[in-house]
Amino acid sequence: MNLFTVITTLFAVSSIFSYINARWIKLPGVIGVMLLAIGSAMITVFAGKMVPQFTQLITELTASIDFSTTLLDILLGFLLFASALHFDVKKLRSNLKGVVIISTVGVLLSTLIFGTIFHYTAGLIGIEIPYIYCLVFGALVSPTDAVAVAALLKKTKMPSRLETIINGESLFNDGIGIVLFITFVGLAATPGTTISWSHTSLLFAQEVFGGLALGVVLGWIAFKMIKGIRDFQTIVMISLTLVMIISFVGSILHVSIPLAVVAAGLLIGSNPFGKEEDAKLNEYLEQVWKLFDELLNTILFVLIGLQMVSVSFQSSYFIAGGIAILILLIARMLSIFLPVVLLRRSLSIQYNSILILTWGGLRGGISVALALSLQPSPYRELILTASFCIVVFSIIVQGLTLNKVVNKLV
Secondary structure: OHHHHHHHHHHHHHHHHHHHHHHHOOOOOHHHHHHHHHHHHHHHHOOOOHHHHHHHHHHHHHHHOOOHHHHHHOOOOOOOHHHHHHHHHHEEEEEEEHHHHHHHHHHHHHHHHHHHHHHHHHHHOOOOHOOOOOHHEEEEEOOOHHHHHHHHHHOOOOHHHHHHHEEEEEEEOOOHHHHHHHHHHHHHHHOOOOOOOHHHHHHHHHHHHHHHHHHHHHHHHHHHHHHOOOOOHHHHHHHHHHHHHHHHHHHHHHHHHHHHHHHHHHHHOOOOOOOHHHHHHHHHHHHHHHHHHHHHHHHHHHHHHHHHHOOOHHHHHHHHHHHHHHHHHHHHHHHHHHHHHHHHHHHOOOHHHHHHHOOOOOOHHHHHHHOOOOOOOOOOHHHHHHHHHHHHHHHHOOOOOOOHHHHOOO
């Protein structure tokens, strides 16, 4: 398929799935379309000969799209900018300590706890996987996904403070997650080497602080440009161009593009127009980006579902995936519980809130994209299949039951 055919087919498939869900299934949008996409992938894998034309369409579409590159280099910047644009900066300031600790220390603890437990548990069921690959697995599933969180928390009855912490954490935890992933992947590729803390610290600083600096600088320039005009078409074009330039420059400088677009989005979202009579321009800009967000989310979750054709259908891998779901929930709970115990006065998080934060820590496309980016190895298929199990469980089961959990615990 050429590029235009791929885009047309993807939009057509997404539109059909969205219509079927809205007309008959009536699940939350992203969950419904992802279930339909998974169903299509399953038909392709198990009943391909019965519907050859449909199977060929899905197979060619999936083969024509590099999911990892499409998400990490293209879609993610726009989706995170849209989420940051709508974020309440005042609420973020009042909960900043909790957001920072959970998105940094929490991710590190979750990775180590998950990797350790999974290593020994996998051995008990006859799956031998080196500890370093368990840490790689932990690093790619420990960060919560801002796109999934933003998409599925919209209609929940989550208390405002906890919603701010979960949303804020998901926006900022990519930095340490990616650094951990890159570090452990490098160690796995060169057995016998040890962690260089100086190199890791430099990589962390480059990714995190470099990304934040890039976002603030380019966001401030766009902020000043928008503040000086009242032409709405130009304002929208500046915001779109901002995201694209950040993605381009960030890839050259090797800094965190997610953190850069989040910083820029928070800056632009703080009403650059100043005067109250111009506040409607800010509202219109948010509505335009809300539309972009919903359209791209639909396409993204269709792509996630279609990645089922890339999964290795070995029973042992799915058993490992089921075990990984439970281990990740335990690791997530402990990674929040330990900082809360040590810093409870400053964090002001109640113990019953830990369960809500655990269940509300949703995983999404980033985990699948990172798993797909792994180089071929004896453990790649296991990690990919188990990651897919975690993401599907997170979006469908946790996403559909989050309100019930919140109602019982609040």
